[in-house]
Amino acid sequence: MKSAFLSGCLMFCMSAAPAFAEWGFSGGQTPNAFIQTGDMTLELQCDRLRFAPVGYADSEDIVGKQSLSIRFMKNGSTEVGSFQAGQGNATLRIVDNYPVEVVFQDSADYQFVLDQIAANAVLNLSMADQDVSYGLFDLKGSGKAIRSLRSSCGSAPQAGNNTMEAPEGVVYCGGGQIKRQIEYLILDKAQGQWDAIVTVNGKTTRAMTAYSYFGNAEPPRGFVVALLGEDRSEFLVFKDGNKNWLEYGDYQYIQCN
Structure with a gap:
């Protein structure tokens, strides 16, 4: 005992x-x-x-x-x-x-x-x-x-660097409890490995593009590009006909402009 x-x-x-x-x-x-x-x-x-x-x-x-x-x-x-x-x-x-x-x-x-x-x-x-x-x-x-x-x-370069120009293009809207507006821009001239910028609710971060879908996995219909943020965020961009959407976390964001 x-x-x-x-x-x-x-x-x-x-x-x-x-x-x-x-x-x-x-x-x-x-x-x-x-x-x-x-x-x-x-x-x-x-x-x-x-x-x-x-x-x-x-x-x-x-x-x-x-x-x-x-x-x-x-x-x-x-x-x-x-x-x-x-x-x-x-x-x-x-x-x-x-x-x-x-x-x-x-x-x-x-x-x-x-x-x-x-x-x-x-x-x-x-x-x-x-x-x-x-x-x-x-x-x-x-x-x-x-x-x-x-x-x-x-x-270190900060994600919200004010010297970055906010992207102009397709705006994606959606989210769960926190609503977000997301835009991205592919840069004409890469900054090292960073060849894109992503803006979420006005905060801009650098990102790198990936045109393969998780290595050798077959991409789903409409997949365009993956954006891998400097802050480790991940965005998946899709386009199918006239429909544009983006996936971030557990949510899908639909074109809203």
């Missing part, structure tokens, strides 16, 4: 312990600070974070509720601050078939999150409405990685 109790306690303590691993930093087109364990990953980009929990069901739960509590702890048990990401201040979505991406509407909110991660010992990503954790991360070494991230993001 005592052995069974100790075994159960050990399993609980292990599940409640933060993930111990080293923080790292990766530069390039999409700079990011990250920590990765055998079954979870947290990635901090210039304007958003990505969290891959243990299971896909957790990703679905977070996006379905459109809420994630980001809690900062100075040790394993004392919470010193938090940020509730959800409708009204952030967009939560599943990207690359698994991780949850949190895009902050106000950059000041994200800077607060980065400040707290760098200053504290443990990060708890949990349900907003109850004390159930999706993942705990050790923050030792996060300060150095975040300093590198901020330095790189400060010199």
Whole structure:
């Protein structure tokens, strides 16, 4: 009986312990600070974070509720601050078939999150409405990685660069809870690998074109081009007769001009 109790306690303590691993930093087109364990990953980009929990069901739960509590702890048990990401201040979505991406509407909110991660010992990503954790991360070494991230993001081209000319052409409208207007333009002169720009609700980002449909897969009827955004967004453009549409995320956007 005592052995069974100790075994159960050990399993609980292990599940409640933060993930111990080293923080790292990766530069390039999409700079990011990250920590990765055998079954979870947290990635901090210039304007958003990505969290891959243990299971896909957790990703679905977070996006379905459109809420994630980001809690900062100075040790394993004392919470010193938090940020509730959800409708009204952030967009939560599943990207690359698994991780949850949190895009902050106000950059000041994200800077607060980065400040707290760098200053504290443990990060708890949990349900907003109850004390159930999706993942705990050790923050030792996060300060150095975040300093590198901020330095790189400060010199990196930003998605909303005002020097870009907004595209003029077919306008696509639609979406779910967040309505969007989307336009794109293929550039006459490529900027390195970026040969297109895409504007979503007035915010412009660079993109590269791909005229093959997911490698060797046979494209569906009407497929024209895929636009792969610098911010890792993906747009699929279609034209069939007089019908023009674009697919972005889980939604289809129909020509509206």
